[in-house]
Amino acid sequence: MIKGIVRRVGRVGRVRRVGGLEPPKSYYSHVCSVAGKKAGLISEEEMTSQWDRILDVWQDRWDSSDKGQWTYSLLPDIRRRLDLPLEVDHYVCQFLTGHGDFNAKLESFALRGTGMCRCETEDETVDHVLYRCRLLSAERAPVIRLIGEDAWPCPTKVFLDTWSNYRAQRRFARVAIKAKRSSDRLGL
Numbered sequence: 001m002i003k004g005i006v007r008r009v010g011r012v013g014r015v016r017r018v019g020g021l022e023p024p025k026s027y028y029s030h031v032c033s034v035a036g037k038k039a040g041l042i043s044e045e046e047m048t049s050q051w052d053r054i055l056d057v058w059q060d061r062w063d064s065s066d067k068g069q070w071t072y073s074l075l076p077d078i079r080r081r082l083d084l085p086l087e088v089d090h091y092v093c094q095f096l097t098g099h100g101d102f103n104a105k106l107e108s109f110a111l112r113g114t115g116m117c118r119c120e121t122e123d124e125t126v127d128h129v130l131y132r133c134r135l136l137s138a139e140r141a142p143v144i145r146l147i148g149e150d151a152w153p154c155p156t157k158v159f160l161d162t163w164s165n166y167r168a169q170r171r172f173a174r175v176a177i178k179a180k181r182s183s184d185r186l187g188l
């Protein structure tokens with residue numbers, strides 16, 4: 001898996017079947033538990049085969065779940081997610097999950113009196129902030145330039161198609177949330 005990551009230069013990752021690939025070390029104990037074997041008593045072949053089976057079950061559950069629909073739109077494929085060496089910080093995490101400093105989300109937890117964005121056009125959701133909020137037009141412009149005006153608004157998965165797209169989205173996440181916090185502080 002690590003070699004696969006190093007080999008890719010231009011793209012963040014391509015969807016591929018991971019049959020024959022070992023699980024990351026952090027999943028070893030889980031694979032052994034599913035196989036009913038103690039660590040060290042499982043063959044490499046069985047480890048690989050059990051891991052592939054686990055990924056199939058995981059994918060089925062992810063496909064049929066009604067949770068995390070926003071994240072699903074970005075990362076529908078479990079194998080691909082595991083293959084992506086994403087650097088997830090405090091800001092980009094909020095954009096990948098849709099859970100964060102967004103008024104509509106805060107309102108759903110009774111932490112904000114209204115879900116309306118400060119631009120007063122619609123609720124402040126992650127997709128409003130990412131695609132439409134006019135108060136962030138300048139910050140969004142580099143992302144649109146990179147992805148291409150003709151392709152905008154792009155499907156969400158495009159943000160993870162290439163390293164440059166991902167980095168641009170990560171930069172946008174940081175400035176968007178900082179701008180929100182500073183306007184909240186000023187009571188705007």
Ligand SMILES: [Zn+2]
Pocket residue numbers: 117118119120121122124128132133134135
């Ligand atoms: Zn707005």
